[in-house]
Amino acid sequence: STTINIAVIAGDGIGREVTVQAQKALDAAIAFEDASIAYRDFTLGADHYLETGELLHDATLEAIAESDAILFGAVGGVPGDPRLESVSIERSLLLRLRFAFDQYVNLRPARIHPGIGSVLGRDARADFVIVREGTEGAYSGSGGLVRGGTAQAIATEVSVNTAFGVERVLRYAFDLARTRDKRLTVVHKNNVLVHSGALWAQVQADVSAEYPDVTVDYLHVDAATIHLVQHPERFDVIVTDNLFGDILTDLAGAITGGIGLAASGNINPDDRFPSMFEPVHGSAPDIAGKQLADPTAAILSAAMLLDHVGLPVAGQRIRAAVDLDIEHRQDVGIRSTDQIGDSIAARIASAS
Ligand code: NAD
Ligand code: IPM
Numbered sequence: 001s002t003t004i005n006i007a008v009i010a011g012d013g014i015g016r017e018v019t020v021q022a023q024k025a026l027d028a029a030i031a032f033e034d035a036s037i038a039y040r041d042f043t044l045g046a047d048h049y050l051e052t053g054e055l056l057h058d059a060t061l062e063a064i065a066e067s068d069a070i071l072f073g074a075v076g077g078v079p080g081d082p083r084l085e086s087v088s089i090e091r092s093l094l095l096r097l098r099f100a101f102d103q104y105v106n107l108r109p110a111r112i113h114p115g116i117g118s119v120l121g122r123d124a125r126a127d128f129v130i131v132r133e134g135t136e137g138a139y140s141g142s143g144g145l146v147r148g149g150t151a152q153a154i155a156t157e158v159s160v161n162t163a164f165g166v167e168r169v170l171r172y173a174f175d176l177a178r179t180r181d182k183r184l185t186v187v188h189k190n191n192v193l194v195h196s197g198a199l200w201a202q203v204q205a206d207v208s209a210e211y212p213d214v215t216v217d218y219l220h221v222d223a224a225t226i227h228l229v230q231h232p233e234r235f236d237v238i239v240t241d242n243l244f245g246d247i248l249t250d251l252a253g254a255i256t257g258g259i260g261l262a263a264s265g266n267i268n269p270d271d272r273f274p275s276m277f278e279p280v281h282g283s284a285p286d287i288a289g290k291q292l293a294d295p296t297a298a299i300l301s302a303a304m305l306l307d308h309v310g311l312p313v314a315g316q317r318i319r320a321a322v323d324l325d326i327e328h329r330q331d332v333g334i335r336s337t338d339q340i341g342d343s344i345a346a347r348i349a350s351a352s
């Protein structure tokens, strides 16, 4: 029997509330397998920084690197907290993990679940995956602020795109499309961002020649938002850069049942480093501590974790339980975070 070592970074706010629910689902699903899970908790995030001054020590990063996978909740303090003004927990912790573990594929599936409906209306259909580049683009941290605080201030935030980085994420998206409906949409803004846009277009042209069975099209990101709202069924796999992908995946969540359902994986496809699974949403300080958060996104992220560590049957067990739970949501009224987590865990446990 194998042991899956999972590093747990629950983080701040609702991150902590939803992560325990994801662990309940993992425990219920693993019980059917000839495998067990060993959790190691890492207390990190805005609250931890305020208490200890640690953002992410090298030694902590090395300890997390020992795990088979990371279960991440969400990080981020209360907006306007003056003590967090000069630090970015998001950069120093979350992005540091994504970059250090070379998680260049940020995989964010979006599906309208029959039964729950969508803000787009009763008949709307959607089942697509956004492959968001995870290590480059405007997130690179390149740039600076000169003459900050003066009327002459100049801020730059350079989007870094390498042929290596663009090619590997496009190849991943093509391969993924091959396992699905074989339709790939590349999203960028190459009419204006002409340098990075030309690089993306060149790599798209080169790589698509190797995938004649995959139908490829291209959309500018602004037009992509129109189609996502008006014709979400037209999408199968979308591949895009880090910043466009951030925005499109919140939109994708909103149109497929709400951000409380949107799961994600930060994947290191080479498996040289652990991959990290987290809901798309953040720490939601506006609802934290009130048991109002929907833990489904975290639970579905845990299912992606099981797929990734080679236990797709266990992952499917979680998804099936979530589908049933969602189907019955209208009948049960408003439930707390714990109640949703308990009911999904119970459905997993009672499935045969
Ligand atoms: P957010 O995703 O935390 O919240 C946006 C809105 O969605 C809020 O109204 C919130 O109440 C609601 N919401 C989010 N998750 C929900 C859930 N599971 N159930 C029900 N409602 C939910 O985004 P924000 O407000 O822009 O950011 C808050 C903090 O989280 C910031 O510090 C931000 O940097 C951080 N953040 C972290 C991550 C992460 O750790 N992966 C992701 C996004 C934002
Ligand atoms: C997300 C979040 C992060 C991102 C932030 C918190 C760094 O918004 O996971 O979507 O922009 O990638």
Ligand code: MN
Residues within 6 Å of the ligand: 246, 247, 250, 280
């Ligand atoms: Mn985001």
